[in-house]
Amino acid sequence: MAIATRILRPDAAGLAAAAAIWRAGGLVALPTETVYGLGADARNDLAVARIFEAKGRPRFNPLIVHVTDAGAARALVAWPEAAERLATAFWPGPLTLVLPLREGAGVSPLVTAGLGTLAVRVPAHEVARGALAAFGGPVAAPSANPSGRISPTTAAHVLAGLSGRIEAVIDGGPCAVGVESSIVGLWGAPVLLRPGGVPQEALEAALGAPMAVAEAGDRLTAPGQMASHYAPGARVRLDALRAAPGEAMLGFGAVAGDLSLSPSGDLREAAANLFHHLHALDATGVRGIAVAPIPEVGLGRAINDRLRRAAAPRG
Ligand code: TXA
Numbered sequence: 338m339a340i341a342t343r344i345l346r347p348d349a350a351g352l353a354a355a356a357a358i359w360r361a362g363g364l365v366a367l368p369t370e371t372v373y374g375l376g377a378d379a380r381n382d383l384a385v386a387r388i389f390e391a392k393g394r395p396r397f398n399p400l401i402v403h404v405t406d407a408g409a410a411r412a413l414v415a416w417p418e419a420a421e422r423l424a425t426a427f428w429p430g431p432l433t434l435v436l437p438l439r440e441g442a443g444v445s446p447l448v449t450a451g452l453g454t455l456a457v458r459v460p461a462h463e464v465a466r467g468a469l470a471a472f473g474g475p476v477a478a479p480s481a482n483p484s485g486r487i488s489p490t491t492a493a494h495v496l497a498g499l500s501g502r503i504e505a506v507i508d509g510g511p512c513a514v515g516v517e518s519s520i521v522g523l524w525g526a527p528v529l530l531r532p533g534g535v536p537q538e539a540l541e542a543a544l545g546a547p548m549a550v551a552e553a554g555d556r557l558t559a560p561g562q563m564a565s566h567y568a569p570g571a572r573v574r575l576d577a578l579r580a581a582p583g584e585a586m587l588g589f590g591a592v593a594g595d596l597s598l599s600p601s602g603d604l605r606e607a608a609a610n611l612f613h614h615l616h617a618l619d620a621t622g623v624r625g626i627a628v629a630p631i632p633e634v635g636l637g638r639a640i641n642d643r644l645r646r647a648a649a650p651r652g
């Protein structure tokens with residue numbers, strides 16, 4: 338099912354074409370000052386599911402949402418004093434802030450992997466800014482490489498990994514910074530989650546205080562990393578063909594349910610529905626949720642990874 342990947346020029350026509358593809362739910366890779374990102378409309382569940390499909394990611398890691406300015410970010414997340422300081426000092430630029438997601442922000446739960454926090458960034462690259470302005474909405478974008486490969490810093494790198502799997506790449510030349518953005522968690526005391534384009538010393542100078550650094554092992558304490566973090570209140574049982582008493586049934590394909598991830602057995606649709614349906618069934622107050630078998634191929638691997646975490650014993 339290869340699609341012809343277009344190479345768009347970084348001019349007004351190219352940016353308008355990119356925006357049109359995003360509006361239609363397509364994928365466009367775009368240059369930022371750090372690395373090329375694989376962008377989709379952050380509000381469109383199916384489009385975001387396609388990011389994971391194209392990258393072949395075996396799990397739904399949360400994604401960074403790119404916006405034009407701090408005002409657009411504030412519409413999506415809570416905005417403590419520390420966010421204002423860091424945004425004033427480093428946006429636009431290679432800094433990502435993880436903040437509590439605002440109720441009704443409209444971002445697909447696949448972007449946050451069902452978390453209560455959202456990563457936001459205002460890129461500095463002229464072409465990224467132009468594309469975001471032409472689109473006029475939030476763009477979710479992980480680095481534009483297949484899962485497990487290094488991040489791309491040219492359009493040629495993007496094409497080498499993703500040609501045939503995405504609608505287009507905007508060729509904006511090589512990326513200047515070449516390493517990913519620094520990521521700072523601001524849901525509590527500031528914590529450096531990933532070192533990157535803005536040095537820790539500069540972040541601390543802007544904050545006026547030293548910050549904690551998440552070690553590789555420590556990251557387990559960051560939201561989204563814990564095995565059972567995604568668990569709904571109801572007990573989740575996998576590979577079920579029918580519900581037991583007290584359970585709601587989440588179907589897939591031929592296995593029907595109170596809700597179905599995809600009646601036609603389409604994994605992209607199933608990924609798009611996953612968090613919505615888990616939340617909806619959990620909200621009914623059932624004791625358990627029985628989930629139909631999901632094939633362990635393509636996006637099915639990421640869906641099963643998430644379901645296994647939801648079913649993991651609570652820590
Ligand atoms: O420079 C960059 O940041 C590039 C360009 C394209 O913007 N993007 C990038 O995205 O590096 P990605 O997906 O390769 O890395 C995003 C990182 C992941 O490690 C993810 O776990 C973390 O951000 N992240 C995203 N949302 C998070 C959240 N709510 N809580 C904790 N970590 C989060």
Ligand code: MG
Nearest residue numbers: 479480481488
């Ligand atoms: Mg990456």
